[in-house]
Amino acid sequence: MATDEIRFAERLFGFGRVTGFEVKQKALALEAQGIEVVHLEVGEPDFPTPPNIINAAKSALDAGQTHYAPSAGLPVLREAVAEHIAGKYRTTVRPSEVVIAPGAKPLIFFSFQALVNPGELVLIPEINFPAYEAAAMIVGARIETYPLLAEKGFRPDTDWLTDKAAEDQIRMLVINSPHNPTGGMFAQEDYKRIAELAEMHGFWVLSDEVYSSITYDEPHVSTLHFPELKPRLIMVDGWSKTFAMTGWRVGFGIVPEQLAKKLATLTTNSNSCTCTFNQYGALEAIKNPESWRAVEQMRQEFIRRSEYLIPALREIDCVKVGEPKGTFYAFADMSSLPMTSKEINDRLLEEAHIAALHGTAFGEAGEGYVRFSFANSLVNLRSFIDRLTAWVEKYCTECG
Ligand SMILES: Cc1ncc(COP(=O)(O)O)c(C=O)c1O
DSSP, X not given: OOOOOOOOOGGGTTOOOOOHHHHHHHHHHHHHTTOOOEEOOSOSOOSOOOHHHHHHHHHHHHTTOOSOOOTTOOHHHHHHHHHHHHHHTTSOOOGGGEEEESSHHHHHHHHHHHHOOTTOEEEEESSOOHHHHHHHHHTTXXXXXXXXXXXXXXXXXXXXXXXXXXXXXXXXXXXXXXXXXXXXXXXXXXXXXXXXXXXXXXXXXXXXXXTTTOBSSSOOOOGGGOGGGGGGEEEEEESTTTTTOGGGOOEEEEOOHHHHHHHHHHHHTTTOSSOHHHHHHHHHHHHOHHHHHHHHHHHHHHHHHHHHHHHHHHTSTTOEEOOOSBTTEEEEEOTTSSSOHHHHHHHIIIIIXXXXXXXXXXXXXXXXXXXXXXXXXXXXHHHHHHHHHHHHHHHHHXXX
């Protein structure tokens, strides 16, 4: 007997694109058949969490830190984040402007809930991390994308933003630098223009800076370097990528105090708080220089991998790729192959046993691209290059 179709709420129509998690499930099914897959699909550092952080969380457990914490986070952690961020970006941050959450993602989600009414205009990059669109969609926002300039390393088209701000009423602009999936970074002048526009037109800027610690030649520029942005700024970052703590679920936001209170109320009424003993791990991560040494080691390893991977990809016909400035993603243009990026991705998995993520998982503008996450060992990256070279050869002849 056929099961009745569930009538889901309309707000879920079109909600949720394919993510690395789904590709990973397919890859795991292949592995269950004894096939060895190279995993370049999911966006998380492949390193273990530094041991001092693990020990701090274990000690917190032993000390009985197993109860609810305040919704906005442990005061001691909010203070530590405020102090750390103020020092890092040479600005002032009060603990009351810090909100701790189970990752950066809930802060993105809750910020939309707190600030955006149905029909209000939200601008997201045309190639984007899917959580922005999902969070905007669920509040019924009018969503438009703004162009990223591939020839300028996927920096935003600030002339387009200037025109848009003049002709339409923007409620929230989402920016993400270093950028998933392209590895691009905004330039100082991009931030300046965005700060001017936000001040002039009074819109909110949600800045996702979760890759702030994984940059290569140039240091990360934060929105917090621009004090004029602060009254309308939601800056999100966290422990996931920086300290290889994706599964711990700890992130933070720097927001105006009034908004911090609303985010805390949303937390109270949904997930209550961030896991208490994990917050002690997060505190250790920030406070102990040993953790920062581990962060630097991970960054150096990503640099080594990038230095191998990018030239190796460029050797392959039909593959074009720019130099990532941050993150651990290579965003390869494979548009000269005679298939869509989704087909490329499916065939890479089925025929070459390479798990990657097609560019259209990040929006239609990602057509022609495939994202390869180099959160994997050099040995595996070499195997990937061998497999990709052999696979592309089969189809490059077709594309002439
Ligand atoms: C751009 C971007 N923002 C946010 C996140 C999620 O971060 P968190 O684990 O802190 O929720 C990711 C994870 O892939 C990401 O790529």
